[in-house]
Each structure stands twice: as structure tokens, then as C-alpha cells.
Amino acid sequence: xxxxLIAYRYAKALLLYxxxxxxxxxxxxxxxxxxxxxxxxxxxxxxxxxxxxxxxDKLKLMLQMCASTPPSTAYERFVxxxxxNNREELxxxxxxxxxxxxxxxxxxxxxxxxxxxxxxxxxxxxxTSLLKTFDSSATVExxxxxxxxxxxxxxxQVGYNRVDGSVKSQLNEIARNLR
Amino acid sequence: xxNIKTSEVSQVLLNQLKQMDTRLKFEEVGEVLQVSDGxxxxxxxxxxxxxxxxxxxxGEHAVVMxxxxxxxxxxxxxxxxxxxxxxAVKRTGRIASIDVSEQMLGRVVDPLGQPIDGLGPIGGEKVxxxxxxxAPGVIYRQPVNEPLQTGIKSIDAMIPxxxxxxxxxxxxxxxxxxxxxxxxxxxxRGNYEAGHPIYCIYVAIGQKGSTVASIxxxxxxxxxxxxxxxxxxxxxxxxxxxxxxxxxxxxxxxxFRDTGRSALVVYDDLSKQAVAYREVSLILRRPSGREAYxxxxxxxxxxxxxxxxxxxxxxxxAEKMNDLPESLKxxxxxxxxxxxxxLIETQAGDVSAxxxxxxxxxxxxxxxxxTDLFNQGFRPAIxxxxxxxxxxxxxxxxxxxxxxGTLKISQAQYRELEAFAKxxxxxDPVTAMTIDKGRKNNKLLIQPQYSPMPVGEQIAxxxxxxxxxxxxxxxxxxxxxxxxxxxxxxxFHKDDVIDVLASGKISDEVTDIIRKVAAETIGH
Ligand SMILES: Nc1ncnc2c1ncn2[C@@H]1O[C@H](COP(=O)(O)OP(=O)(O)OP(=O)(O)O)[C@@H](O)[C@H]1O
Ligand SMILES: [Mg+2]
Numbered sequence: 001x002x003x004x005l006i007a008y009r010y011a012k013a014l015l016l017y018x019x020x021x022x023x024x025x026x027x028x029x030x031x032x033x034x035x036x037x038x039x040x041x042x043x044x045x046x047x048x049x050x051x052x053x054x055x056x057d058k059l060k061l062m063l064q065m066c067a068s069t070p071p072s073t074a075y076e077r078f079v080x081x082x083x084x085n086n087r088e089e090l091x092x093x094x095x096x097x098x099x100x101x102x103x104x105x106x107x108x109x110x111x112x113x114x115x116x117x118x119x120x121x122x123x124x125x126x127x128t129s130l131l132k133t134f135d136s137s138a139t140v141e142x143x144x145x146x147x148x149x150x151x152x153x154x155x156x157q158v159g160y161n162r163v164d165g166s167v168k169s170q171l172n173e174i175a176r177n178l179r
Numbered sequence: 180x181x182n183i184k185t186s187e188v189s190q191v192l193l194n195q196l197k198q199m200d201t202r203l204k205f206e207e208v209g210e211v212l213q214v215s216d217g218x219x220x221x222x223x224x225x226x227x228x229x230x231x232x233x234x235x236x237x238g239e240h241a242v243v244m245x246x247x248x249x250x251x252x253x254x255x256x257x258x259x260x261x262x263x264x265x266x267a268v269k270r271t272g273r274i275a276s277i278d279v280s281e282q283m284l285g286r287v288v289d290p291l292g293q294p295i296d297g298l299g300p301i302g303g304e305k306v307x308x309x310x311x312x313x314a315p316g317v318i319y320r321q322p323v324n325e326p327l328q329t330g331i332k333s334i335d336a337m338i339p340x341x342x343x344x345x346x347x348x349x350x351x352x353x354x355x356x357x358x359x360x361x362x363x364x365x366x367x368r369g370n371y372e373a374g375h376p377i378y379c380i381y382v383a384i385g386q387k388g389s390t391v392a393s394i395x396x397x398x399x400x401x402x403x404x405x406x407x408x409x410x411x412x413x414x415x416x417x418x419x420x421x422x423x424x425x426x427x428x429x430x431x432x433x434x435f436r437d438t439g440r441s442a443l444v445v446y447d448d449l450s451k452q453a454v455a456y457r458e459v460s461l462i463l464r465r466p467s468g469r470e471a472y473x474x475x476x477x478x479x480x481x482x483x484x485x486x487x488x489x490x491x492x493x494x495x496x497a498e499k500m501n502d503l504p505e506s507l508k509x510x511x512x513x514x515x516x517x518x519x520x521x522l523i524e525t526q527a528g529d530v531s532a533x534x535x536x537x538x539x540x541x542x543x544x545x546x547x548x549x550t551d552l553f554n555q556g557f558r559p560a561i562x563x564x565x566x567x568x569x570x571x572x573x574x575x576x577x578x579x580x581x582x583x584g585t586l587k588i589s590q591a592q593y594r595e596l597e598a599f600a601k602x603x604x605x606x607d608p609v610t611a612m613t614i615d616k617g618r619k620n621n622k623l624l625i626q627p628q629y630s631p632m633p634v635g636e637q638i639a640x641x642x643x644x645x646x647x648x649x650x651x652x653x654x655x656x657x658x659x660x661x662x663x664x665x666x667x668x669x670x671f672h673k674d675d676v677i678d679v680l681a682s683g684k685i686s687d688e689v690t691d692i693i694r695k696v697a698a699e700t701i702g703h
Pocket of ligand 2: 356
């Protein structure tokens with residue numbers, strides 16, 4: 001079963017609807033917290049996929065996950081539609097898809113920057129201007145992580161592309177070549 | 180340890196370090212969405228290709244199986260518990276492969292080529308062979324015309340197998356399927372000693388660890404490990420590894436095949452591989468069809484078995500073989516072969532089930548084993564009447580063809596008469612003689628395990644049976660006659676009978692000696 005395609009279509013419909021109602025930004029933030037809830041509590045997926053869980057409980061859970069009180073009408077309707085169509089299991093994938101499609105529409109680039117120590121503003125500015133050369137209307141969101149494990153250097157990931165310039169991966173590469 | 184000076188080692192390392200490419204590269208990464216039962220679902224990796232090898236940040240690997248709109252389904256090559264949700268995965272741009280080296284001979288490895296026999300790492304120059312590879316096209320092949328002797332009389336005489344052929348061994352559980360394959364491997368000892376080995380690869384899929392261990396011990400005891408590699412994915416390893424095991428066997432076989440040598444690969448058994456594949460497919464949520472197998476299970480077995488082939492002798496053609504891995508370029512030699520003996524287990528003799536019919540239609544012939552025959556003491560329990568080899572006589576040496584050419588038909592006639600004989604008490608002498616000969620031939624075809632017979636001896640003893648030389652030997656002394664007769668031949672007529680027959684020649688002088696020795700043996 002191609003769950004990816006189904007989630008893609010649901011998310012696309014939601015985005016079209018939200019844009020029509022001028023609430024796409026609200027729904028974006030709601031979807032971010034939905035995704036975050038899944039990250040924090042992976043068990044939620046099992047609960048939603050479990051046919052024994054009562055639909056009313058599932059609905060309540062799904063409404064709580066968006067972390068806004070009260071949830072936007074668009075989100076509420078979307079969740080109800082998922083339940084009506086027996087697709088509540090797909091909430092996780094829908095949230096990812098929505099976030100992705102929204103970012104694409106708004107030219108938002110999420111840069112995951114991992115460094116061994118606190119990264120300075122200059123690096124960040126340079127990355128931003130680099131991205132602007134590709135897409136002049138780019139907005140850049142940073143997700144910074146400090147991971148002493150990488151020893152030095154940096155790891156930058158934009159979308160599905162990653163440049164691994166960490167000392168750790170270079171050492172690994174050397175070790176692998178010597179094997 | 181290898182005898183190298185330290186300075187040399189450092190020099191090598193220095194060169195290697197200098198050549199190392201440390202420029203930063205763009206990598207395509209995805210994120211693990213879900214992991215269960217040896218299967219991962221990965222978000223991202225939009226450009227991944229089917230069959231591509233993926234690498235996790237902790238060095239574990241997976242192979243892409245499903246491509247969907249926003250995610251990729253992949254099977255893990257390592258254990259499930261080292262992979263966590265949210266982990267990053269990157270593309271490698273390579274296809275899953277196994278490192279093959281000459282020093283793999285005598286070893287037991289897992290489907291990734293890692294030794295699991297506790298004898299330390301495998302040395303030697305390693306050649307990277309892809310697990311999935313297209314079979315050689317028709318122009319790179321030549322007809323099967325050289326025999327692969329199994330050492331089992333009923334097979335070599337009536338269902339001859341040729342190098343490059345795919346012959347299915349099919350039967351219920353405990354009917355002696357594995358025994359035939361193992362005896363065939365043991366019988367290749369002669370070729371090894373003569374300096375033109377047929378390298379053997381025994382792939383154990385979904386069997387008990389203890390069963391595999393005892394098979395390895397038997398092969399060792401018969402000195403067969405010198406030219407054999409065992410690939411083992413026991414019932415305890417994950418379904419993906421059981422699914423990959425035959426491909427690993429084929430990849431190792433191709434290494435020998437494409438370097439101009441002969442190889443034999445045994446898949447024991449493909450029913451278990453199909454079950455493992457079904458498990459993987461169900462977890463990947465692929466649509467299932469008949470008996471819940473995914474629709475492409477036929478393709479799974481056909482692409483595996485197509486890789487058995489006899490490569491053309493012409494060097495300049497062989498070198499251009501399709502889909503040649505980079506690592507083999509410049510090493511290819513024509514004239515090699517890979518013979519496949521797939522095994523299939525049936526349930527209550529039902530050959531019309533899904534997997535058996537599939538594999539029967541893919542292979543070049545079948546050896547049917549039956550529980551009834553096995554229980555009656557006819558072992559190997561081959562039902563000769565319905566077993567065939569489509570390559571047939573062209574893969575038989577001349578002397579065998581001449582002597583045993585009619586054996587299959589005359590045994591069939593005998594069985595018919597035997598059925599009638601049950602109802603009538605008085606028989607004409609011709610019928611009585613046919614039945615007597617048939618019974619004795621049947622006795623001659625009974626052969627204990629681990630005692631494959633060289634082809635020269637096979638022809639000599641079958642000559643006795645087929646030409647009625649046993650008519651004065653009582654039925655229950657046929658086997659005793661056989662061993663005394665062969666002892667005599669071995670002691671006094673190795674050069675002028677056994678070796679002549681084994682070289683494919685037969686003449687009146689030879690048959691006269693056989694008749695004389697047979698008469699003497701009976702006289703004693
Ligand atoms: N030619 C033979 N003569 C006597 N015994 C034999 C012969 N061939 C096999 N056997 C015995 O029959 C039994 C079953 O043989 P084997 O394990 O080869 O069968 P199998 O079909 O591979 O079984 P399984 O379905 O368990 O894999 C074994 O105990 C073996 O020793
Ligand atoms: Mg067996």
C-alpha cells in the first residue's frame with residue numbers, strides 16, 4: 001500500500017483549504033507541534049493505529065497534539081476527516097507532508113546545523129546569504145544542535161542534502177579506507 | 180601473519196592517505212520513520228534506486244526494496260536493535276555486494292560474506308561481486324554439453340545433469356533431498372584431485388544451526404571443504420538475510436564462472452527463501468497474491484536461477500559479457516560454468532502448489548523424490564518415471580549413453596509388468612525375465628549416502644544389470660555382487676576398463692572383460 005501517496009494527497013488538500021481560509025500559517029505551527037508530539041512519544045502512532053481505541057479518544061488525542069487551544073477549525077476538520085476515512089494512522093505522515101509542502105510554497109529552508117561548539121553568527125549569516133544566491137526569496141530557519149561527538153567542523157543539512165564536514169566523519173572515512 | 184616489513188606498511192599507508200579523497204561531498208540523507216522486523220521505512224531519499232545499498236550513521240547497512248512517493252522501504256542487513264527511529268540514513272550509490280576471495284574456500288560465511296565459523300577473518304585478494312546481477316545474455320552462453328557427475332547411479336544414468344544446467348530437486352520433507360546435493364558435492368573430490376575442480380557452494384536457508392553444522396562436518400570428513408564454500412542463513416537470522424542468502428551464493432558462483440572455472444551452487448531450499456521473501460513483502464505492505472506470496476515471487480526465482488549458465492569459450496566474446504561488475508573487468512575468462520541445484524520442499528507430494536510449479540517451470544529438469552519409495556527402501560527415493568533432465572543425453576559421456584540409454588524406458592516397462600504380475604500367477608518366460616532384470620536393476624540403483632560412485636564404475640555395473648548378466652544372482656545378493664565385482668575391476672582392470680569407460684569410450688574388448696569378470700565373480 002502506498003501510504004506516502006495517500007498522505008501527500010491529504011496534506012495537499014489541507015494546504016489548499018488552509019490557504020483559502022488564510023490560516024496556513026496557524027496550521028503550519030499546529031502541524032509542527034503534531035510532529036513534535038510524535039517525536040516525543042512514538043507510542044502515539046500505535047494508539048492511533050489500534051482498532052480497539054475508541055474514535056472519540058483518538059479525536060481527543062489528535063486535537064491535543066496540535067498544542068493550540070482551541071485548535072484551528074481547519075485542523076479540527078482535517079482530523080475529523082481522517083477519522084471518517086479511517087486514516088488516523090496517517091497523521092504523522094500528513095504532518096510531515098504538510099510541513100514540507102508549506103515550506104516549499106513559502107520558500108522556507110530549514111537548515112540543520114550541527115557543530116561541536118556554539119556556532120557564531122558569522123557562519124550563520126554566511127549560510128543564509130549562500131542560500132539566498134540560489135533562491136532570492138528564501139527564508140531560512142535554523143535548527144542548531146551542539147554535538148561534541150563530532151569533535152570539530154560542522155554538519156549542514158538542507159532538505160534531504162547533507163554536507164558532512166565534521167572531523168568525526170573524516171576520521172571514519174580514513175579508518176574505512178585503511179581497513 | 181604475513182611477512183611484511185613495518186616500513187613497507189607505513190609506506191603503503193602513506194600512499195593511501197595521500198590518495199584519499201577528503202573533499203566534502205553532498206550526501207543525500209533521509210530519516211528513519213519506522214523500524215520493525217528487519218525492515219525500515221525511511222522518509223526522504225527521493226533519488227534512491229531499487230536495490231541500492233544505504234548506510235546508517237552507525238555504519239549499519241540496508242537495501243532499498245520499495246520506492247514510494249515520500250518514503251523508501253528498505254531491508255536491514257544487520258540487526259534491528261541497532262537502528263532507532265529518527266536516525267539519519269544516506270545513499271551510497273552502490274548496489275549491495277559481497278567480497279569474494281579464493282580463500283573463502285573451506286569456510287562458512289553469512290550472506291554478507293562474513294565468516295561465521297570462528298576461524299578468523301578471510302584473507303586473499305577480494306573481488307566485489309554484486310548480489311543482484313543480470314544473467315548473461317544468450318550470445319555469451321553456449322549449450323550445455325559437459326556432464327556434471329553426481330556420483331549417484333540413477334541420476335547420472337537416467338537424469339544426467341550438465342554443467343551450466345539448473346536441475347530442481349523436489350520432494351516432501353525427509354525424502355533425501357539434501358543427501359543428493361551433499362553426495363554431489365562430495366563426488367567432486369575426484370575433479371579437485373585431478374586439478375580441474377568444480378567449486379561448490381552450499382547455501383543453507385532457514386535451516387537449524389545444528390543441521391548446518393553437521394553438514395559442514397560431513398563435508399569436512401569427506402575432504403569436500405577443500406573446494407566448497409558454505410553460505411549459511413539459519414532460521415534464527417532475520418528474514419531479509421534468508422532472502423539474500425541464495426543471491427550471495429549466486430554471486431560467489433559467478434566469480435568462479437566468469438573467471439573461466441566450473442562451479443556448482445546448491446540452494447537448500449528455495450521454499451524457505453520464498454517464505455522469507457513473503458515475510459519481508461508483507462512487512463513492506465506489498466500487495467500479496469496466491470498463498471499470500473507477493474506477485475513477483477516468480478521473478479525472484481527466475482532471476483536467481485537464470486544466473487546459472489555455461490559461458491562461451493570464445494574469449495573475445497566472453498570479455499564483453501553484459502552487466503560485468505567493475506571488479507571483474509580484465510579478469511574474465513570464457514568457458515566457465517555455474518550449475519544450480521535448487522531444492523524445493525513439497526507438502527504431501529503436491530507439486531501443483533504455487534512455488535513448486537513456478538520453480539519447475541523455470542528449471543531445466545526435475546528430480547522427484549517420493550516418501551513411498553523412501554519408505555520402501557528405494558534410496559535415493561527418485562521417481563525415475565517422472566523425473567527429467569531437459570538437457571539430457573548431450574550432457575552424458577558416450578559410454579554411459581550407450582550402456583544406459585535404454586535403462587529409463589526398460590525400467591518403466593518393468594514397473595508396468597510388475598503391477599500386472601500381482602494379479603496373474605503364471606507368466607511367460609520373457610515376461611518373467613524382464614521382471615527379474617527390472618528388480619535387479621532396481622536393487623543396483625539403491626545407493627547408500629556418502630558413497631558417490633565414479634562414473635567408470637557406474638557404467639561397468641550398470642552394463643551387468645542391463646545386459647542380464649545378473650540372471651543367476653539371487654535378488655538379495657545383488658548388492659554383494661556389486662561390491663565384489665567392483666573390487667575385482669578396481670584391482671585388476673582399472674586401466675583397461677574403468678578408466679576407458681570414464682573417458683567416454685566403450686569397445687568389445689571392454690565389454691568382454693566385464694562379462695568375464697562378472698562370470699568369475701558369480702562363480703566364486
Ligand atoms: N541414499 C540414502 N540411503 C540411506 N539413507 C538416506 C539416503 N538419503 C538420505 N537418507 C537419510 O534420510 C534422511 C533424510 O535425508 P535428508 O535430510 O537428505 O532429507 P531432506 O529431504 O533434505 O529432509 P528435510 O526435509 O528435513 O530437509 C536422513 O536421515 C538421511 O540420512
Ligand atoms: Mg534437507
